[in-house]
Amino acid sequence: MQATDTEAIVLSAMDYGESDRIVTLFCRDCGKVRVIARHGKTSRKRFSGALEVFAHLQVRLVLKDGLSSLRGTDIITIFPRIRRDLGKIAHAGYACEVVDRLLPDAMANPRLYRLFLSYLDHLDSSPATSDDLRFFQINLLNILGYRPSLNACCSCGAPVDGDAFFSGVGELLCAACRTGGKAIGSETLALLGQALLTGRFGVITFPPSCLAEAGQLLDAAVTVHLNRPLHSLDFLNSILDVH
């Protein structure tokens, strides 16, 4: 069978049986793929510790329906500065899990791949911040077609014009349609809109009240598309509480 060479980021990895490892990769050219690495658990030489979450690799795959085969890897980077910082690990781990859970199998998504890789690059070179996490989430939702409207009521479609309220399911409601949710400030919505236009991590900074509102909206907007909670969220929230 023909082998495919592509860049990839490891989304999840687990030992399998005596000596193998099953790895979920987000490949730049072929999307999310589950692969088995024969002797991936035992053969340090063959895979040289590359089969760990958020490692950035060049891989050789034989693609199959179901489980594909990993034939070779070269490490581009394991993001060593993320791995030395608990807060960065929590953010990168969240990013891997949310991409794994929201991305359909075997569909290339080069925009999302670029966003995800930019986030890991930025985490590796800068402190982990909630501003960047919210920037990642709004752009992730936007690329996947799951972004809430930032200027219209999700029920009646009327412009919210600075009078927007949480719907409870990651959308906005106008004053006439609100169902008891708190107000969300126009500054928060404007900053989220800017985050979609900027395209670069580290540029948008949210004041604390906006950060809390953005977090509430975006966490709900992500959760609505999941059939079970994210494992990484408790760890991430415990880190956010400390900082």
Ligand SMILES: [Zn+2]
């Ligand atoms: Zn409405």
